[in-house]
Amino acid sequence: MNKKTIIMLTAIICVVSIILVSIFGQVPNFQTNVLVKTISIEGYLDKNGNIIPCEKNNAGEDIIWLDKIEAGETSIVLKWKINPNNASNPDVYFSTGIDDDSIVVSDQGIVTFYTSTRTNCVVTIKAKDGSLVFARVIIMKRVSNNSPDGGVEL
Amino acid sequence: MFSRIKALTLMQLGNKFKFRRVADKKNLVLKLFFKTLSIFATVAVTFLLLYVIKNVIFLPVNRTTFVFLLFISQIISLIACSLGLVESLYYGKDNQILMSFPAKHHEVFISKLTVYYINELLKNLYFVVPMFIAFGFINGMGVFYYPNAMVLTFLLSFIPVLLGSLISVAIMGIKQLAKRASWIGIILTFGIMVLLFWLANVLIGSLERPIRLIEVYNAFVTQTVLFMQRINDFALVYNNFVQTAFNINLVANYLIISGVIICLALLVVLVSMPIYFKMASFGNEHSVTKKHKHKQSKRKSVFLALLNKEFTLIKRSANQFVQDYILVVSMPLVLYLLNGFYWAMAPSVNGIEMIVAFNLFVSLLLLTASNTQTASAISAEGSEFGLLKTSPSDTKQVAWAKMISNFAVSTLFIVASVLMLFFAKNVTKYYLWQTAVVLVLINSGHILWSFQLDLRNPQFAEYSQKKAGAENVNKSRSVVAGMAMAVIVALVTVFFMMIDNSASPWSRIIGFSAGFFALRLVLFIFNLKVYFREIEA
Structure with missing residues (x-):
């Protein structure tokens, strides 16, 4: 046991203590139950945190174009908006309808491509508060100068 | 020259790992078995950690994460190497013996760096190799990935040692200055503390109040991914290491990595090696030139x-x-x-x-x-x-x-x-x-x-x-x-x-x-x- 061990231990205890105080030592957050009314996907974040907005195709669907998809490398962070913004439970969940783990989307809206062969997917976002509100976005690899067309069949 | 470097290196290695004391072969085999077992245990723990990061914390475990973790680990390694090399190169107890041998000073310098490289390589066996293997398993990499990762580990160990030997010259310069005027060290520490307080103040001031960690969890995860992407812009050659591991532009990336290592080695030869003897002599107690003023001391209890x-x-x-x-x-x-x-x-x-x-x-x-x-x-x-x-x-x-x-x-x-x-x-x-x-x-x-x-x-x-x-x-x-x-x-x-x-x-x-x-x-x-x-x- 030496000073280095104590430094590491202190760092761990500090983080754990903040989490413990946050969970067991805070005044409860009293709010009336406000349900989510609408969800919209605004686009995705670049690495500087700027929003790259969705485009609309001819069918009026939201679409995100990616210049390249590399297996295990391409990860995008979706940005969405909930109305009203003081909803009691702002949590959402995502689904892709793809069950072979080639494209995974987390509850935080991080879409990761684990294959470069599948070049498109539809991500659905739903509210967790039981309000049945949802939104969809299509993520596609841009091929040459293709512009948004009349919809995607997956 | 090479035979002298080899002899010097083997002497230091023998002293470090106590080769001569290993008389019992059975004991040696047992020791090697447990060392190998501990590497496999580290692989298992790293795999488990990455699995938790991917499936419980919901952070993607992909190339971006790999570059980020490798970059951070190598920064820590660089700091450790720089400080360790200051002790080993300039303050080592064996300096007085090695310098008196019929060998040139730059041969002592190269032998010391070689010993440190082997030490770094052994350390990487317990950290970098398990990380490479665990990432390979998680991402379902092919068979070629694993031998390639071993080659990269050998190359990776050169960078902190070579960079560390350059940085150690700067540290020794500061130490020489601080030895002449001890208040410089105190002022430097005080300055760093003030800077850290200022950064802490900015961080605390920027917090949204009241913090409810559970409610901001999603924001935490997304910001972490963006943060990793931003940091990776500064990862320079470590991006090439990970690309090579993932079999992307293999030849070009190997050439870049080799080029960087050769350039660093040349810099070490041009900058660190010529001033090594002077610097190493500075650590010796006979280098103290301070003159004491005589004064009448008062009687004290x-x-x-x-x-x-x-x-x-x-x-x-x-x-x-x-x-x-x-x-x-x-x-x-x-x-x-x-x-x-x-x-x-x-x-x-x-x-x-x-x-x-x-x-x-x-x-x-x-x-x-x-x-x-x-x-x-x-x-x-x-x-x-x-x-x-x-x-x-x-x-x-x-x-x-x-x-x-x-x-x-x-x-x-x-x-x-x-x-x-x-x-x-x-x-x-x-x-x-x-x-x-x-x-x-x-x-x-x-x-x-x-x-x-x-x-x-x-x-x-x-x-x-x-x-x-x-x-x-x-x-x-x-x-x-x-x-x-x-x-x-x-x-x-x-x-x-x-x-x-x-x-x-x-x-x-x-x-x-x-x-x-x-x-x-x-x-x-x-x-x-x-x-x-x-x-x-």
Whole structure:
């Protein structure tokens, strides 16, 4: 046991203590139950945190174009908006309808491509508060100068 | 030339790994088996961690994450290598022997770097290799990935060693400057502390209040991914390492990596190697050129004379002092940062009591871990302690003189921490002075305990052979005792404040601390009377 061990231990205890105080030592957050009314996907974040907005195709669907998809490398962070913004439970969940783990989307809206062969997917976002509100976005690899067309069949 | 470098390298390796002592082949095989087993265990633990990161924390475990983790680990490695190379290249105990051999100075330099490279490679076997393998498993990489990763590990180990040898020259330059004027080290430390306080203040000021960690979890995860992507822009050659591992532009990336290593090696040859001998000679005690002015000393009492000696030692080696007390010096910053987070939440009554207990716990961990030099105060005198004992006076007083300097510094920083929390804008003031009283009492008791450990079992022989860097068993015992006290005080605080719900918990907590201090004081006085005269250097 030496000073280095104590430094590491202190760092761990500090983080754990903040989490413990946050969970067991805070005044409860009293709010009336406000349900989510609408969800919209605004686009995705670049690495500087700027929003790259969705485009609309001819069918009026939201679409995100990616210049390249590399297996295990391409990860995008979706940005969405909930109305009203003081909803009691702002949590959402995502689904892709793809069950072979080639494209995974987390509850935080991080879409990761684990294959470069599948070049498109539809991500659905739903509210967790039981309000049945949802939104969809299509993520596609841009091929040459293709512009948004009349919809995607997956 | 190469045969001389080889001989020098093998001699240092033999000394480092004690090859000659391995006479028992069965024992050697068993040792190798357990080493290999521990590498596989590390692979399993790393895989489990990455699995949790991917499936429980929901962070993607892909190339971006790999570059980020590799980059951070290599920064830590670079810092460790730079500091280690300063010790090995310029202050190594073997320098005097190696320099006297019929070999050129640059051959000694290259042999030392080779030994350090092998050391770094062995360290990477326990960290970088498991990381490569675990990432390979998680991402379902092909068979080619694993031998490729082994080659990359060999190349990866060159970078921190070569860069470290360049940085060590700069560190030695600063050390030379600091040796001429010790106040530079203090000003530098003070400047870094001010900068860190400013950064902590900016961080705490930017927090949205009240923080509700569970509600901001999603934002935390997404911001982490974006943060990793931004940091990876600075990862330079480590991006090429990961691309090569993932079989992307293999030839081009191998060429870039080799080019970087060759350029670094050339820089080392041009910058570090020519000034190595001069720098290495600087670490020698014969290089001291300071002239002492003679002056008439005033007559002092024995205790004041011994105390004066302790403070003179602190002044003379200010950098050593900062190193010894780095945990105590950093305590105000740690407490400020921690309390900034605590009070950015909306703590309930229970929360405030938890905050008090955690403040005591963390403070005591840092304070008691700094009492290690008290736990080696007698041992550090080495064989010279015998001379001290033969003085025609009550030399037992040296014990009190040695402890008072530690007590003064610790108390100063406890008061500084409390004052800082008292005047801080973002922190609510709860039980600060009571906390300070408990800290002073427990820490003083622990100082007495630490000294008692060394008093009963001084390690003169180890210190005479290896000097200050020696691992002293009393230091480890002191740290363990301090940790135990920190846990006990935190539990006592929780008991009196949250479980017992007494009307005046602080009088009981302070009473407990005073009881501990009184017990340690009485035990120390008894031990000092019995054991001091029995110490033989």
